[in-house]
Amino acid sequence: MRLKSLFGILAFLLLSILALLTYVAVHSAPWLFYTLEGLIALTFVFLLFFYRKIVKPLHTIGSGMELLREQDFSSRLSPVGQAEADRVVNVFNRMMEQLKNERLRLREQNHFLDLLINASPMGVVITTLDEEVSQLNPMAINMMGVKLEDALGKKLPEIDSALAIELATIPRGGSITIRLNDSSIYKCTRSSFIDRGFQHPFFLVERLTEEVIKAEKKAYEKVIRMIAHEVNNTTAGITSILDTVEQTLCEEGNRDELCEVIRVCTDRCFSMSRFITRFADVVKIPDPHLxxxxxxxxxxxxxxxxxxxxxxxxxxxxxxxxxxxxxxxxxxxxxxxxxxxxxxxxxxxxxxxxxxxxxxxxxxxxxxxxxxxxxxxxxxxxxxxxxxxxxxxxxxxxxxxxxxxxxxxxxxxxxxxxxxxxxxxxxxxxxxx
Missing domain, CATH: 3.30.565.10 (Histidine kinase-like ATPase, C-terminal domain)
Incomplete structure (x- = not known):
């Protein structure tokens, strides 16, 4: 039973006793009647004072507990005029202000983090404790090549994406470089963050395709040009000499077998030149005319x-x-x-x-x-x-x-x-x- 109800019962009992005594006094001496009337008035005043000093502050503090339960951090308690209770009210109001500011700070921070994740050039994949995908930023959706609704609530190996399948193989705290069958190259890291006392895994995916391809292209272009230059210059000189030797031998007569060998060598030089030219063609692809x-x-x-x-x-x-x-x-x-x-x-x-x-x-x-x-x-x-x-x-x-x-x-x-x-x-x- 609430304290307010108990106080009401106490007031009712006291007033009932005094009313009974007053009834008895009416049938006895008048002075006793007036004395009891004064005592009733004094009791009534004392009950009001007791209510304001004890019951009302406790009722106010109980209302504050309801505000906490409802997580209504914007409301405040009013002072009740009782020193001890007002100290509790002041502490409660300061606590509510701090909770409100902390909640606002966390909301602003979470909003900023959401904006940062969505605008990040890195793919971010967050999973639940059951390793089911709970959040994907736009870049991760683009990298995986899937729709958001087709990935949420699924485990990584269940998603129809080569990148998702590779992510599932990364150990906790691990970081690997993945090269897929579409020539895409990614650096993938698996880590975790604490939320409500539990570790939630997440993946960071960084696209390295352009940088690696540029480095590869720069390397093989240089090698191909150098080899093509050396081979073509060498084969040009050799084929020129072989042509001269072949003509000289053919003029002498009875050199058919040797001439055939020289022609085979000449064809082989041309074949090698064509072989190198094919490599050189890769680095000479013209810009597309759309x-x-x-x-x-x-x-x-x-x-x-x-x-x-x-x-x-x-x-x-x-x-x-x-x-x-x-x-x-x-x-x-x-x-x-x-x-x-x-x-x-x-x-x-x-x-x-x-x-x-x-x-x-x-x-x-x-x-x-x-x-x-x-x-x-x-x-x-x-x-x-x-x-x-x-x-x-x-x-x-x-x-x-x-x-x-x-x-x-x-x-x-x-x-x-x-x-x-x-x-x-x-x-x-x-x-x-």
């Missing part, structure tokens, strides 16, 4: 061009998909990209297979083949300079493709999926449409 191009017609043209090669290998090549809007691209450069992709697909199949060129809305084109596929170990290295899965490959075809697609602002990926099909997918930026 114009509006029908992607479906371009795909159809490349299909027809490659049909002869595919027919020789008993490979069926098909074109399917949706009608796409025109895209800004360099038609001649992009034709070379598409032809190279189809050629790689045919070589992966070798004989007896199928290649599908598919266009997807809004602006996506992919080449699908049922060849031998790409191993998980090879996927991260596909777009590395001079790496090739072919026995006699030079490792420059995908570098050439990467360079042209990057200059067009495309995103792309090459991987073998769980259905056994290998897909080279190219997505054009919206601005190109």
């Amino acid at each position: 114009s509006l191009v029908d992607l479906n017609e371009l795909a159809l043209s490349c299909k027809r061009f490659m049909e002869g090669m595919c027919a020789d290998r008993n490979i069926m090549i098909r074109l399917e998909g949706e009608k796409l809007p025109e895209v800004k691209l360099d038609a001649s450069l992009f034709e070379q990209v598409l032809v190279n992709i189809i050629k790689n697909a045919a070589e992966s199949i070798d004989h007896n297979g199928e290649i599908t060129i598919r266009t997807l809305y809004p602006t996506t084109i992919e080449v699908v083949d049922n060849g031998r596929g790409i191993s998980k170990e090879s996927e991260p290295k596909l777009f590395s300079p001079f790496f090739s899965t072919k026995p006699n490959g030079q490792g420059i075809g995908l570098i050439f493709i990467r360079e042209i697609l990057s200059r067009h602002g495309c995103t792309f990926s090459l991987r073998t999926y769980s259905d056994g099909l290998t897909r080279f997918r190219i997505i054009f930026p919206i601005a190109s449409v």
Whole structure:
């Protein structure tokens, strides 16, 4: 029972006793009656004083406890005129002011952190204690290539993203550099922060693609130019001398066998020169001259061009998909990209297979083949300079493709999926449409 109720019962009992005594006194001496009336008035005054000094302060403090329970830090208690109670009220009001300021500071700080995370050039992935994704900033969504609603509430390995799968393998407190099958390179760090006494894991993802590719390109351009210069100068001198020697020997007669050997050496020099020239062509890719191009017609043209090669290998090549809007691209450069992709697909199949060129809305084109596929170990290295899965490959075809697609602002990926099909997918930026 509340103290206020107890006080009411006490007042009622006292007044009832005094009323009873007054009734008795009426039937006895008058002086006793007046004495009891005065005592009743004095009791009433004392009860009011007792209520103001004891019960009301306690009721006010109880109201303060309700404010705390409701977390209403903007309300304040009024002084009650009782020294001890007013000290409690003053302490309570100062505490409420501090709590209000602390809450405001935390809200402002959290708002600032939200703005900072959303504007960060680094990807931020925050997970719950059950390792389910609870928050993704815009950059992380862009890096993963998924929609926010498709990632929230899921564990990282369950998300359809190569980056998310790689993030799940990072140990606590670990930091690794990841290279994906779309030539993207990321530095990923796993850490944690304390919230309400519990550690919440989070991931920081920093894009290193541009810096690494620039460094790689600068390195291999210098090496290729130096090798091309030395080889071409050397082979030019050698072929000139061999031509002179061949002409001299042929004039002498009976030197057919030796002349044939010299011609083989000359052809080999030309072959080496062409081999080096192919490397040099990678660093001489011209800037794209953009114009509006029908992607479906371009795909159809490349299909027809490659049909002869595919027919020789008993490979069926098909074109399917949706009608796409025109895209800004360099038609001649992009034709070379598409032809190279189809050629790689045919070589992966070798004989007896199928290649599908598919266009997807809004602006996506992919080449699908049922060849031998790409191993998980090879996927991260596909777009590395001079790496090739072919026995006699030079490792420059995908570098050439990467360079042209990057200059067009495309995103792309090459991987073998769980259905056994290998897909080279190219997505054009919206601005190109």
